Amino acid sequence: MTQLTAVGKPSEARAARRGAGRPRRALALNLIAVVAGLVVWTLLATVGVQGLPTPLEVAARAGELVADGTLPLDALASLRRVLLGFLLGTLLAVPIGFLMGWYATARGLLEPYVQFFRTIPPLAIIPLAIVLMGIGEVPKVFVIFLAAFLSSVVSTFQGVVDVDRTLINAARVLGASDRTIFAKVVVPASTPFILVGMRVGLGAAWGTLVAAELIAAQEGLGFRMQQAQLYYDLSTIFVGLIAIGVLGLLMDRLLLFAERRLTDWQERR
Amino acid sequence: MNTKISFRDVVKTYPMKDGVFTALDHVSLDIADREFVTVVGPSGCGKSTLMSMAAGLVEPGAGEVLVDGRPVTGPGPERGVIFQQYALFPWLTVRKNVEFGLKLMDLPPGERRRRAEHAIELVGLSDFADALPKTLSGGMKQRCAIARAYAVNPQVLLMDEPFGALDALTRVQLQDQLLDTWSKEQRTVMFITHDVDEAVYLARRVVVMAARPGRVQQVIDVDLPYPRTEEMRLSPEFGRIRNEVWHAVYHQPPAVPAA
Numbered sequence: 001m002t003q004l005t006a007v008g009k010p011s012e013a014r015a016a017r018r019g020a021g022r023p024r025r026a027l028a029l030n031l032i033a034v035v036a037g038l039v040v041w042t043l044l045a046t047v048g049v050q051g052l053p054t055p056l057e058v059a060a061r062a063g064e065l066v067a068d069g070t071l072p073l074d075a076l077a078s079l080r081r082v083l084l085g086f087l088l089g090t091l092l093a094v095p096i097g098f099l100m101g102w103y104a105t106a107r108g109l110l111e112p113y114v115q116f117f118r119t120i121p122p123l124a125i126i127p128l129a130i131v132l133m134g135i136g137e138v139p140k141v142f143v144i145f146l147a148a149f150l151s152s153v154v155s156t157f158q159g160v161v162d163v164d165r166t167l168i169n170a171a172r173v174l175g176a177s178d179r180t181i182f183a184k185v186v187v188p189a190s191t192p193f194i195l196v197g198m199r200v201g202l203g204a205a206w207g208t209l210v211a212a213e214l215i216a217a218q219e220g221l222g223f224r225m226q227q228a229q230l231y232y233d234l235s236t237i238f239v240g241l242i243a244i245g246v247l248g249l250l251m252d253r254l255l256l257f258a259e260r261r262l263t264d265w266q267e268r269r
Numbered sequence: 270m271n272t273k274i275s276f277r278d279v280v281k282t283y284p285m286k287d288g289v290f291t292a293l294d295h296v297s298l299d300i301a302d303r304e305f306v307t308v309v310g311p312s313g314c315g316k317s318t319l320m321s322m323a324a325g326l327v328e329p330g331a332g333e334v335l336v337d338g339r340p341v342t343g344p345g346p347e348r349g350v351i352f353q354q355y356a357l358f359p360w361l362t363v364r365k366n367v368e369f370g371l372k373l374m375d376l377p378p379g380e381r382r383r384r385a386e387h388a389i390e391l392v393g394l395s396d397f398a399d400a401l402p403k404t405l406s407g408g409m410k411q412r413c414a415i416a417r418a419y420a421v422n423p424q425v426l427l428m429d430e431p432f433g434a435l436d437a438l439t440r441v442q443l444q445d446q447l448l449d450t451w452s453k454e455q456r457t458v459m460f461i462t463h464d465v466d467e468a469v470y471l472a473r474r475v476v477v478m479a480a481r482p483g484r485v486q487q488v489i490d491v492d493l494p495y496p497r498t499e500e501m502r503l504s505p506e507f508g509r510i511r512n513e514v515w516h517a518v519y520h521q522p523p524a525v526p527a528a
Contacts, residue, residue, distance in 0.1 A: 169326055170356035170414075174370035174421060175346035184369070188360045265360040267403040 061235035085144025093152035101160025159193025294482035315483025349418030
């Protein structure tokens, strides 16, 4: 045993060194890329690409929009829609996915619907949603909900189906009932799949949001960009785009962080 | 001695694209209480299927499997199973893995902790009790799995090629450790392997199986006393028995076609 642990150490040390060295280098490269991108953008704008604002003009516009409260309010409105739709979507997707993975009957009944609706882009539901639900918050949240639900449900279902049979057998031979196996083996074993599904779902929800807001909204990032388009206000459109990108990235990183923490036990090869 | 596990005329077939595959063809075998039996044979001889039936994970197609004279109807904690792929719950630490079966027994927490501690100590993993499986070597993972099986104190241990994926050195260490614990807390052990040396070194009796159809070819007694030692492994007597087993495994007469 002593030699076993001794053998383990050098590779761990190597991994640690790599872990410390790599991100710093990667971070430097990321920064260089961002700065280079801004320079190219500035050059294009000053050379005179028609109507293109410089990064500084966009930053100034962003400052104005923050100062008069428009940007925070729009971001808040968008975030509220997305989080509501996303939460409802995943809250429903996880139990449905478990049902489909665990009971053949449930799978047989639900799978045609899930597979069929998965092939329809949620945006294509917008006309129907507006006709049936009006132009208030409900159709927007519904479309976002649908996008998040369909992404999450499939990966949860797949996670349950893919649980290692030997783990289930190991629990059974220790005397575990079906209920215990479900709670203590199937749920934790499929957590990584669920979290990946949630990340995909959040991406889908965020992507659907802007389109949903292009239609009959009173506030929100998508609505603001739509308005700016009418007045040929490119700076505001850029502010909206960047805000959407930054918020999306932040939310994704937050979920990634949670995923890493919750599934740290996984053997990563 | 009392019979602990009894396979009576067990048949198991699986449907195939063209006809049926006979995994086990009328297999009968008795394993005595506290006996250490190894089952060795080529792949496809049904040795794992036979063990899974004793575990209650596979049902016989015909015939019956009895433990303590009662037909096996499903898995139970009195029959511990150790799988080749370790089957540790990767999200639980060594200690939590070992406690998994104990938690299902409604023991008081103090007793649970004490028994888990004892099992972990028995396999020499005390220093790694709070480690996650991903940080353990293959040998340590298998020892953790063995501790998990020991903890619920089963009367029967069913082991399906448990050391098959380990390197030769670790395998020998774990064999000695297994015999050591078996001599301290005697249980009935049914140990599946494809390693002839391992089969002879561990067992009082070696059951040699043949494939197509899966059946018992020969049962060979190992007249070597316990505890088994390294000298014994190198002795002429050991060599003689190993040759006999080797011959039975690798020079099997072709199957008699079923009438």
